Amino acid sequence: MGKYDSILCKITRAEQLTADVYDFTLEAPALAVLAQPGQFAQIRLPGHALRRPISICGIDRAAGTLRFVFQVRGQGTAELAGFRAGDALEIMAPLGNGFSLDLSGKVLLLGGGIGTPPLLGCAAHYGKNAIAALGFRTREAVILEEDFQSAGAETLIATDDGTYGHHGLVTELAAEKDFSAVLACGPAPMLRAAQALAATRSVPCFLSLEERMACGIGACLGCAVALVGGDGREYYGHVCKDGPVFDSRQVLL
Amino acid sequence: MADLSVKVAGVDFHNPLIAASGTFGFGREYAEFYPLSVFGGISTKGTTLHPRPGNPPPRVTETPAGMLNAVGLQNPGVDAFIREELPWLSGQGTRIVANIAGSAVEDYCQTVEKLNPTCVDMVELNISCPNVKEGGVQFGTSAQSVYAITKAVRDVCKKPLMVKLSPNVTDISEMSVAAEHGGADAVSMINTLTGMRVDIHTRRPIIHNNTGGLSGPAVLPVALRMVWQAYQKVKIPIVGLGGISTWQDAVEMLLCGATALQLGTVLFTDPYAPVKIAQGLSEYMEKNGVAHIADLTGGVRPW
Ligand SMILES: Cc1cc2nc3c(=O)[nH]c(=O)nc-3n(C[C@H](O)[C@H](O)[C@H](O)COP(=O)(O)OP(=O)(O)OC[C@H]3O[C@@H](n4cnc5c(N)ncnc54)[C@H](O)[C@@H]3O)c2cc1C
Ligand SMILES: Cc1cc2nc3c(=O)[nH]c(=O)nc-3n(C[C@H](O)[C@H](O)[C@H](O)COP(=O)(O)O)c2cc1C
Numbered sequence: 001m002g003k004y005d006s007i008l009c010k011i012t013r014a015e016q017l018t019a020d021v022y023d024f025t026l027e028a029p030a031l032a033v034l035a036q037p038g039q040f041a042q043i044r045l046p047g048h049a050l051r052r053p054i055s056i057c058g059i060d061r062a063a064g065t066l067r068f069v070f071q072v073r074g075q076g077t078a079e080l081a082g083f084r085a086g087d088a089l090e091i092m093a094p095l096g097n098g099f100s101l102d103l104s105g106k107v108l109l110l111g112g113g114i115g116t117p118p119l120l121g122c123a124a125h126y127g128k129n130a131i132a133a134l135g136f137r138t139r140e141a142v143i144l145e146e147d148f149q150s151a152g153a154e155t156l157i158a159t160d161d162g163t164y165g166h167h168g169l170v171t172e173l174a175a176e177k178d179f180s181a182v183l184a185c186g187p188a189p190m191l192r193a194a195q196a197l198a199a200t201r202s203v204p205c206f207l208s209l210e211e212r213m214a215c216g217i218g219a220c221l222g223c224a225v226a227l228v229g230g231d232g233r234e235y236y237g238h239v240c241k242d243g244p245v246f247d248s249r250q251v252l253l
Numbered sequence: 254m255a256d257l258s259v260k261v262a263g264v265d266f267h268n269p270l271i272a273a274s275g276t277f278g279f280g281r282e283y284a285e286f287y288p289l290s291v292f293g294g295i296s297t298k299g300t301t302l303h304p305r306p307g308n309p310p311p312r313v314t315e316t317p318a319g320m321l322n323a324v325g326l327q328n329p330g331v332d333a334f335i336r337e338e339l340p341w342l343s344g345q346g347t348r349i350v351a352n353i354a355g356s357a358v359e360d361y362c363q364t365v366e367k368l369n370p371t372c373v374d375m376v377e378l379n380i381s382c383p384n385v386k387e388g389g390v391q392f393g394t395s396a397q398s399v400y401a402i403t404k405a406v407r408d409v410c411k412k413p414l415m416v417k418l419s420p421n422v423t424d425i426s427e428m429s430v431a432a433e434h435g436g437a438d439a440v441s442m443i444n445t446l447t448g449m450r451v452d453i454h455t456r457r458p459i460i461h462n463n464t465g466g467l468s469g470p471a472v473l474p475v476a477l478r479m480v481w482q483a484y485q486k487v488k489i490p491i492v493g494l495g496g497i498s499t500w501q502d503a504v505e506m507l508l509c510g511a512t513a514l515q516l517g518t519v520l521f522t523d524p525y526a527p528v529k530i531a532q533g534l535s536e537y538m539e540k541n542g543v544a545h546i547a548d549l550t551g552g553v554r555p556w
């Protein structure tokens with residue numbers, strides 16, 4: 001097998017985490033062996049021409065499983081939410097480049113809403129060296145808090161409305177912390193704040209980006225993202241192949 | 254396995270399936286799934302004389318039974334194609350169809366002249382890209398200009414020449430006749446149909462280019478009708494594409510008059526589609542006593 005493949009996988013566990021967020025575990029031993037935190041899968045939905053890109057949230061090589069946590073945003077994800085344990089899903093994975101796993105010192109994980117799941121694999125990797133600052137709209141929307149804690153990460157929660165944890169932004173949670181790198185995934189304003197925070201502290205920063213996709217592997221050039229090269233020139237890279245994780249200095253937000 | 258080989262414009266393909274331009278890049282990404290020889294040929298990403306950056310995102314979105322794209326011919330230019338992609342691609346056991354685009358007749362001619370001494374098996378002239386202001390579509394929408402560009406390129410092209418036709422015209426069979434008169438060895442049809450979707454919350458078109466090209470199963474009936482109409486007007490072979498996603502679709506396209514087929518959007522749904530379609534075609538031929546793919550071409554029995 002190559003770097004990725006498309007395989008029909010059995011859903012071993014399908015749970016609902018919040019009103020609109022679902023948590024699936026799929027039996028995919030051949031893909032789990034290849035997967036790294038921050039990579040994603042293209043999930044095929046019956047009757048749809050295009051697959052849906054969803055990040056890999058958990059990799060269990062011993063059990064041979066991959067975990068996905070997704071939010072219902074439109075037609076496709078609504079149909080995905082209707083799948084049950086025992087059903088099969090065809091997934092193409094693992095795709096793209098994941099997060100850096102060779103960072104030293106404390107690593108700050110900044111997650112916003114449904115941008116939180118791809119960071120869980122980083123928490124599992126960095127364990128006690130990870131600080132997870134996770135932001136959500138409100139108390140009911142908080143997901144994966146215990147998962148980050150049991151991975152060993154110092155886990156801090158913020159909500160926009162103050163109904164749980166810190167009332168405010170995740171970057172405010174990080175303000176008093178010492179760290180030597182930032183890994184972030186979430187809405188654009190949060191990524192901009194992450195970029196700025198890392199620049200102030202002069203630490204490396206990696207951002208996971210989203211764009212609409214067709215092939216998911218770098219062939220169709222559909223998922224363009226504006227990047228800046230070392231020479232300062234702007235060009236279009238591709239989220240599926242060059243990312244989804246990018247060095248924040250490359251990214252124009 | 255039945256004999257799936259076909260001949261298009263003097264070029265032998267070991268099966269009738271060709272990857273459609275722009276959906277397969279230069280093949281490297283799909284080589285992770287299978288040897289590229291699962292395809293009889295590969296039509297490479299639309300290549301221009303000079304590199305092109307492409308359009309701003311979003312460039313693609315799903316639509317009912319299909320998708321819209323406005324990639325805008327992002328490509329590294331013909332020199333980089335020859336230097337960096339062709340040496341690898343030519344060792345993959347599949348025919349190479351170089352798809353080219355341009356904004357002026359001279360661009361097409363110069364691009365072809367650079368391809369003449371290379372090992373590409375065929376040139377596919379894209380005069381139908383709807384997604385860039387100067388993507389050649391202006392050459393593809395009147396019979397006169399189809400004839401003129403085909404003739405100009407024919408005069409310099411030493412490779413078999415296939416002209417890819419736009420469906421965004423009133424009568425595509427006229428365009429196929431014009432290409433034939435201009436000296437084309439084959440035509441391929443259809444390129445994408447122009448379309449649009451709008452985000453009702455932001456009131457913005459979903460595609461940054463505002464409009465995009467529609468492809469996928471939704472366009473199959475249109476493509477079948479167009480191939481059937483053109484088949485009645487031209488003697489040169491027709492490579493049929495547009496929405497083919499199963500072996501049954503492939504048989505329909507052959508029956509409507511196609512000599513060979515291209516697969517595009519279906520690769521996004523299922524990268525293994527060419528393997529499954531070749532298998533299905535083979536079984537259909539064996540079951541129905543069809544010795545050659547060519548025996549299916551144009552075999553529809555109209556009422
Ligand atoms: C690399 C990557 C990782 C992702 N990881 C996750 C994750 O772990 N969990 C999660 O809930 N969501 C994730 N997303 C977002 C998810 O792909 C979209 O929410 C989903 O595609 C929406 O599909 P839909 O049919 O419900 O929405 P619709 O709006 O009906 O979809 C229409 C089309 O637009 C595309 N589309 C719409 N929104 C997005 C978007 N934000 N990003 C990419 N394509 C979009 C769809 O794929 C589809 O082709 C990720 C996106 C990317 C690019
Ligand atoms: C993402 C994308 C990019 C494309 N790029 C090109 C291109 O560069 N040149 C070209 O001639 N056609 C291009 N096409 C059109 C396809 O080759 C094909 O004509 C069309 O998609 C219809 O076939 P399908 O329904 O099987 O995809 C592109 C199509 C898609 C979806």
Ligand code: FES
Nearest residue numbers: 214216218221240
């Ligand atoms: S989705 Fe095709 S290149 Fe990224």
